Structure formats: C-alpha cells, structure tokens
Amino acid sequence: MRKQFLFIFLALIAANTNEAQTRSTRIGYIDMEYILENVSDYKESKSQLELKATKWKQEIEIKKLEINKLKENLKTEKALLTKELIEERETEIKFLENEMLEYQQKQFGVDGNLMRQKAALAKPIQDQVFTAVQDIAEAKNYDFIFDKSSDLTMLFSAKRFDISDQVIRILNRTEKREQLTKKQLKEQEAKENIENAIDENPAMADRQKALDARKAAREKLVQDRKLEQEAKRKEYEDKRNAIAAEKAAKKNGTVSETTNTTGTAKTDTTAKPATTTPTEPTTTTEPAVNKAEERQKLYEQRKKELEEKKKKILEEREAAKKAKEAETQKTNTTNN
Structure with a gap:
C-alpha cells in the first residue's frame, strides 16, 4: 500500500515538473515615458513645470545680457581707465558670471529644482503604474515585465510584448470609476472585459480593429451626408429669404397705375x-x-x-x- 502511494506521489511530482518545463515563459515590457505622456494629470503638472523652467531660462538670459553689456563697456572704456578700475570691473564681471552659473546649476543641474520637481511629479504616477503592472502580471501569468525606458538595455523588443497601453487603460479606468454611477460602472466593466479579451486574443484584436475601421468609415459617410444636406438646406433657405426680401421690397414701395x-x-x-x-x-x-x-x-x-x-x-x-x-x-x- 505504501509503495502504491509513493508511486502515485512521485508520478504527480513528475507531471507537475514536466508541465512547468513545457510551459513557455511569458515576458512583457512597458515604456514608462510613453505612459507618463498619456496620463492627463501628469501632462497638466508637466505643463506648469515647463512654464517655471521657461521663467528660469528668461532670468538667466537677462543675467547674460547684463554681463555682456558690462564686458562691452569695459572694452570700450578700458583705454581711459586706471589699472585699479579695470581690475575692479573685471572682478565684478567675474562675480556676476559665477552667480549666474550657480543659479543655472541650481535650477537645471543634475540635482536642480527642475529634476527634483520632475521626479516628484512622476512618483505618484509611477506608483500607480507599478501597481497596475503587478495586477496585469498576476492576472495574465507574466513571468517578467521590464521597463524599456529604464537603464536596462533592450536591443530589440517586439511590439506584441508591449503592455503599456494596457497599463494606461487601467489608470484611466481608475480615474473614471470615481465619477461613474452604478449603471455606468456596469457598462464600463463590460467594456473592460471586452478590452481584456482583445488583449488576450490577437486575432480578436485584429477583428476589432477591422470593425472599428468600418464603423469609423460609416460614421464619416453619415457625417458627410449630413454636411451635404445642411449645405442644400442652407442654399434653399438663402433663396427663400431672397425671394421674401424681394416681395417685401415691392410691398413697401409705391404703386402707380394709369x-x-x-x-x-x-x-x-x-x-x-x-x-x-x-x-x-x-x-x-x-x-x-x-x-x-x-x-x-x-x-x-x-x-x-x-x-x-x-x-x-x-x-x-x-x-x-x-x-x-x-x-x-x-x-x-x-x-x-
């Protein structure tokens, strides 16, 4: 009896081992920069930060113009100045140049305000991305998911392994769910299920793309017809208004008959x-x-x-x- 039990146990272990060996490893990757550029909150904050950076650049340019003006004045008046005055002005120019470089480094350096604020803006979104990646990996049995925009060197990456769009959809879903009613939530869940099925089945994705293309073509045709009808209706209205105006002009005139x-x-x-x-x-x-x-x-x-x-x-x-x-x-x- 023990021998039979041991044989069955070993057979199950061998079967599981073979299954693990035969199952292919699932690998995916994301592009963090692409994801950040397609998140509305990050784009708005980035625009505000770019305005600040523009203001800092303008301040640096003003300092450069002041320094160049002092240099030109010194060059023009150098023949009339004493050695002490020349040294004094050169010292002042050097001081202003160092001050400008320090300010530039403070704002745009490796550890400057621009880099720190960029990191602060990206941190909350990155945390959401990491959570979404973990959910996708657990739901779809991914073994590895890499970040294409990180320091990791990827010599080649096929587009079919890119799950960045899936991550963006998850982030957008989370944002939309907070503003939806119960009925809208059910509709959204049904739509999400379709999107997930499309992600899992490439053939279904191709069919969906073809359906979307045909739908877009139909909508464009309907829109063109509407525009054509509107143009004809407007032309008819213009003619009718012209006739009415002509009749009104005749009515408001003077009639003489002999x-x-x-x-x-x-x-x-x-x-x-x-x-x-x-x-x-x-x-x-x-x-x-x-x-x-x-x-x-x-x-x-x-x-x-x-x-x-x-x-x-x-x-x-x-x-x-x-x-x-x-x-x-x-x-x-x-x-x-």
Missing part, C-alpha cells in the same frame, strides 16, 4: 356720323398701404369704366338705329 379709356362710336356708313368725346384718362396714384385694398379699388374703378363704356356704346347704337328707321320712314313717305 388707366386710359377711350370711347369709340360705331356708326353705319349711311347714317350721320355721331361724334363722341373721348373720356379723360383717369389716373390713380395712391400709396400702397394695403395691397389688397388697392387692388380692390382698381378692380372697382375698372369695372365702373367698362360699364360706362358699354352703356355709351348701347346708347350710340340705339340712336343710330332710330335715325335709320326715321330715314327709312321718310323715304317711304316720299315715294308714296
């Missing part, structure tokens, strides 16, 4: 010509206060003139008819 009516008498060739006096032209000029009222007035006036003209023509025809009948009757009487 109506000339001339009566014409129709007489028979055998009857005496009936003379008629043409009616005087009627001119109506009124300001277009109300276009509808003005049109109504013109219509009534024209209607009245036509009725008068018609009445006059009928009267002339009736007179001609009576004259013809009288002449016919007179002729018949004479013949009898």
